[in-house]
Amino acid sequence: QKEVEQDPGPLSVPEGAIVSLNCTYSNSAFQYFMWYRQYSRKGPELLMYTYSSGNKEDGRFTAQVDKSSKYISLFIRDSQPSDSATYLCASGGAYPSGSARQLTFGSGTQLTVLP
Amino acid sequence: DAGVTQSPTHLIKTRGQQVTLRCSPKSGHDTVSWYQQALGQGPQFIFQYYEEEERQRGNFPDRFSGHQFPNYSSELNVNALLLGDSALYLCASSPTGGASYEQYFGPGTRLTVT
Numbered sequence: 001q002k003e004v005e006q007d008p009g010p011l012s013v014p015e016g017a018i019v020s021l022n023c024t025y026s027n028s029a030f031q032y033f034m035w036y037r038q039y040s041r042k043g044p045e046l047l048m049y050t051y052s053s054g055n056k057e058d059g060r061f062t063a064q065v066d067k068s069s070k071y072i073s074l075f076i077r078d079s080q081p082s083d084s085a086t087y088l089c090a091s092g093g094a095y096p097s098g099s100a101r102q103l104t105f106g107s108g109t110q111l112t113v114l115p
Numbered sequence: 116d117a118g119v120t121q122s123p124t125h126l127i128k129t130r131g132q133q134v135t136l137r138c139s140p141k142s143g144h145d146t147v148s149w150y151q152q153a154l155g156q157g158p159q160f161i162f163q164y165y166e167e168e169e170r171q172r173g174n175f176p177d178r179f180s181g182h183q184f185p186n187y188s189s190e191l192n193v194n195a196l197l198l199g200d201s202a203l204y205l206c207a208s209s210p211t212g213g214a215s216y217e218q219y220f221g222p223g224t225r226l227t228v229t
Binding site: 004006008032034036041042043044045046049088090092101102103104105106107108 | 119121148150155156157158159160163171173205207209215216217218219220221222223225
């Protein structure tokens with residue numbers, strides 16, 4: 001079993017729709033949760049960064065973490081064709097100071113927003 | 116402010132050969148991590164460098180090695196290339212000794228092994 005599981009999609013929505021992207025994780029040591037956006041043949045771009053449970057909002061994006069169910073979500077409001085990309089969730093543990101911060105990624109969800 | 120840069124953009128190698136990939140971190144960042152991303156998969160952690168030393172390694176064989184220079188730039192070396200090494204190799208940099216999970220990725224080097 002992978003430590004971070006993500007539905008690969010593909011997911012196709014009309015412009016303006018609310019998009020919900022989800023991941024589950026199995027490692028209870030994970031405390032940090034990230035969402036990256038990756039356009040085709042490009043490197044991942046950091047979108048959201050959260051610690052522990054709760055919500056974080058940034059413009060049209062909202063990240064949500066429920067540690068009790070080990071569930072991570074990213075919501076995109078008023079989706080645009082420019083949001084079409086692969087979205088990767090990633091997690092990491094609260095390691096001691098001086099330890100490497102190793103990210104564990106899901107396999108990514110491919111999103112297409114149709115004009 | 117230049118972001119993370121990587122070179123070359125892509126390259127093609129033959130099985131058994133050796134390859135060196137290069138990374139320059141974002142200005143102000145002192146920690147470099149390398150990831151391998153196979154087609155249709157998420158990135159997998161190879162190793163992280165800080166203060167010119169390998170701090171942690173993921174589940175990759177010794178054929179994968181690296182180096183960090185005093186200016187924080189880094190190299191990834193892969194020896195005895197296998198077909199399965201074909202992937203996008205990503206470099207990520209972070210500040211403050213990597214104490215933060217805010218890792219910023221470069222555009223990657225696409226390696227094809229034939």
